[in-house]
Amino acid sequence: MAKVDYHRNALRILFILVKGSRPYSGEPVAGYDRVFEGETKVQALDFWVRYPDYLADELLSLYERTGERDHLGLAERIFAEEEPDLRRVPMLRRYFGAYEPLDTVLSMLKCRELVMPRSLRMQTGNDRHNFLVGPKARGLLDQVVTDLPELGWYDQRVDLVLRVADGRGGYELKARQHEQKEYHDAATGDLIPTTAERVRKRLRRLSEEA
Numbered sequence: 001m002a003k004v005d006y007h008r009n010a011l012r013i014l015f016i017l018v019k020g021s022r023p024y025s026g027e028p029v030a031g032y033d034r035v036f037e038g039e040t041k042v043q044a045l046d047f048w049v050r051y052p053d054y055l056a057d058e059l060l061s062l063y064e065r066t067g068e069r070d071h072l073g074l075a076e077r078i079f080a081e082e083e084p085d086l087r088r089v090p091m092l093r094r095y096f097g098a099y100e101p102l103d104t105v106l107s108m109l110k111c112r113e114l115v116m117p118r119s120l121r122m123q124t125g126n127d128r129h130n131f132l133v134g135p136k137a138r139g140l141l142d143q144v145v146t147d148l149p150e151l152g153w154y155d156q157r158v159d160l161v162l163r164v165a166d167g168r169g170g171y172e173l174k175a176r177q178h179e180q181k182e183y184h185d186a187a188t189g190d191l192i193p194t195t196a197e198r199v200r201k202r203l204r205r206l207s208e209e210a
Contacts, residue, residue, distance in 0.1 A: 010105045011144070011151070015158045016045050017115060017131050018138055032116050032132035039102065039129040040170030047098040047177060048161045049154070050091055052083035053196040054180060058164055060202055072210060074160065075203055084196035087153075093186035097174045106131075114140060 020041070021034035036042070048055045056075040063071035078084070091098040109115040116132040145152045165173055178184045186192045 006104055006108060009100075010108045012049060012154055013042065013046065013102065013105050014109060014114060014133075014137060015141060015154045016042060016049070016161075018133050018141055019155075019158045020045060020162055021131075021133050024132060029116060029132055031113060031136065032134040034133050035118075036131045036133065037128070038170045040096075040174060042102065042131075042170070043097075043099055044170050044173035044177065045158070045161050045165060046100070047091055047192075048164065049157055050087075050089040051192070051194070052078045052087050053194050053199050054177065054183070055161065055164065056084075056203065057180065057195060057199045058176075060199070060206060062164065063206065069210070072203075072206060075199075076207060079196075079200055079203060084194060084199075088194060090191040093183075093188055093190050093192050095188060097178060097183070098192055109137075 017036045018034075021036040024033055024035040026035070048058070056078040059071045059075040059078075062068070063075070091100055093099075106115060106117055110117060114133070114137040118130045118132060120128045120130060141155070145155055168176070180195060182193045182195050182198075
């Protein structure tokens with residue numbers, strides 16, 4: 001298996017945490033003014049960033065439900081730019097779906113004061129993991145995109161993934177992803193396989209019918 005690129009992973013996760021955050025209204029923490037709620041949601045959003053073929057399939061489903069040509073066009077662009085081959089970063093299938101430990105990435109972000117992880121004990125007895133972010137993280141991402149415009153792909157892609165997620169929580173997004181046979185049937189501990197060929201055929205059919 002290829003060596004894990006923790007710096008790339010940290011940048012991708014930071015984009016997700018910053019752009020998916022909302023104003024923080026809890027006990028004030030100096031340097032942090034927004035919060036991203038839920039580690040499961042991080043994993044679910046990250047999956048769609050890392051698997052453009054699954055994201056394209058979701059866009060096609062949105063197109064079929066709404067008739068909005070923009071969704072079809074975005075899916076066509078994903079394949080025209082060969083993203084399922086060039087942009088895919090495989091994730092392991094764990095008990096509850098696509099998962100990759102975030103400990104190392106979060107440690108890198110925390111020590112640079114870009115993210116403050118928080119754990120809350122819920123009435124169910126489970127812990128909920130939230131992530132505080134602030135002006136320092138936003139400023140860094142703005143500077144990254146200015147200095148390295150090619151990394152603007154992550155900025156735009158996270159915007160698209162959040163648009164497709166449409167405010168749904170982590171467990172709802174995971175359930176949606178489990179509806180994909182390839183995702184659901186992957187054995188625990190295996191890499192989740194691509195759906196590129198199946199989605200490409202679906203895209204071709206819908207484009208011809210449009």
